[in-house]
Amino acid sequence: YVRPESERPNLSEVADCVNVPIIDLGSGDRSLIVQQIGDACENCGFFQVINHGVSNEAAEQMLVVAKEFFHLPVEEKMKLYSDDPSKTMRLSTSFNVKKEKVHNWRDYLRLHCHPLEKYAPEWPSNPSSFKEIVSNYCTEVRKLGFRLQELISESLGLDKECIMRVLGEQGQHMAVNYYPPCPQPELTYGLPGHTDPNALTILLQDLQVAGLQVLKDDKWVAVKPHPDAFVINIGDQLQALSNGRYKSVWHRALVNADKARLSVASFLCPCDDALISPPKALTDDGTGAVYRNFTYAEYYKKFWSRNLDQEHCLALFKN
Ligand code: OGA
Ligand code: NI
Numbered sequence: 001y002v003r004p005e006s007e008r009p010n011l012s013e014v015a016d017c018v019n020v021p022i023i024d025l026g027s028g029d030r031s032l033i034v035q036q037i038g039d040a041c042e043n044c045g046f047f048q049v050i051n052h053g054v055s056n057e058a059a060e061q062m063l064v065v066a067k068e069f070f071h072l073p074v075e076e077k078m079k080l081y082s083d084d085p086s087k088t089m090r091l092s093t094s095f096n097v098k099k100e101k102v103h104n105w106r107d108y109l110r111l112h113c114h115p116l117e118k119y120a121p122e123w124p125s126n127p128s129s130f131k132e133i134v135s136n137y138c139t140e141v142r143k144l145g146f147r148l149q150e151l152i153s154e155s156l157g158l159d160k161e162c163i164m165r166v167l168g169e170q171g172q173h174m175a176v177n178y179y180p181p182c183p184q185p186e187l188t189y190g191l192p193g194h195t196d197p198n199a200l201t202i203l204l205q206d207l208q209v210a211g212l213q214v215l216k217d218d219k220w221v222a223v224k225p226h227p228d229a230f231v232i233n234i235g236d237q238l239q240a241l242s243n244g245r246y247k248s249v250w251h252r253a254l255v256n257a258d259k260a261r262l263s264v265a266s267f268l269c270p271c272d273d274a275l276i277s278p279p280k281a282l283t284d285d286g287t288g289a290v291y292r293n294f295t296y297a298e299y300y301k302k303f304w305s306r307n308l309d310q311e312h313c314l315a316l317f318k319n
Contacts (some may be wrong), residue, residue, distance in 0.1 A: 026051025038155030114172035164304030168271035190253035243278035
């Protein structure tokens with residue numbers, strides 16, 4: 001778990017909670033929202049949304065049941081353990097245990113979530129309310145994700161369905177991240193710097209314990225948990241689809257000495273055979289396509305064949 005000195009978090013250089021934009025989706029002024037989203041995607045890659053339509057209850061229950069799950073006895077949890085990334089339901093640890101040299105101070109439950117009828121039956125049945133609570137949460141978050149994709153599409157000057165057309169019937173995955181207290185947090189990571197390989201990520205953070213940091217203008221900044229907000233970030237696929245205009249930004253999770261931290265990341269992913277390619281309107285200005293066309297299946301395979309904290313996976317697809 002101990003990183004070589006040059007790779008450590010260097011906490012004294014982290015700026016505290018600088019402005020990750022907060023966007024009010026309930027403001028009623030659609031053109032303002034579209035403009036704010038466009039600015040945030042272009043300049044920051046990260047933003048937070050409030051009045052997002054996901055009920056407080058669904059989010060709270062999600063965090064409670066996640067906590068209960070990770071507090072189950074180790075023997076109970078180990079029944080679900082696997083380090084095989086191709087499994088559609090597994091409890092695992094670190095990131096990619098078989099590929100990495102240094103581990104990360106994290107356990108995570110990884111679930112496929114769409115279609116629910118297909119995947120929910122294989123989810124944990126302990127705690128007994130898990131399936132119901134998580135199904136409900138997934139359904140609400142999916143709606144939010146689609147709404148955001150429409151707004152993002154419009155902010156690129158495209159028709160609102162354009163992004164969803166390219167992504168096809170989208171998959172949905174969830175990582176329930178549990179970061180135990182760590183005696184020497186300055187030596188390691190919960191998750192080292194990475195970009196998300198999917199299209200769009202919707203993160204629910206523990207309100208009590210911060211830990212997420214985002215790379216902004218070459219500096220790591222800590223994102224302070226905002227009550228009732230989701231943290232949204234652009235994944236590699238939307239960077240490619242926007243022809244590099246919107247950024248899939250580096251981010252990482254730090255651990256801390258006295259408190260466990262929980263986060264729930266929901267990932268919307270293109271369907272496997274979606275051909276990721278920028279709509280013509282975005283390459284018309286003569287710049288041409290920054291990345292070669294690829295299918296999501298091809299990209300995903302490449303992503304998991306690597307270690308997490310290497311160069312941007314998209315760089316491998318540059319034209
Ligand atoms: C992730 C992630 C951040 C966090 O799961 O991809 O970036 O704060 N999580 O847990
Ligand atoms: Ni991430």
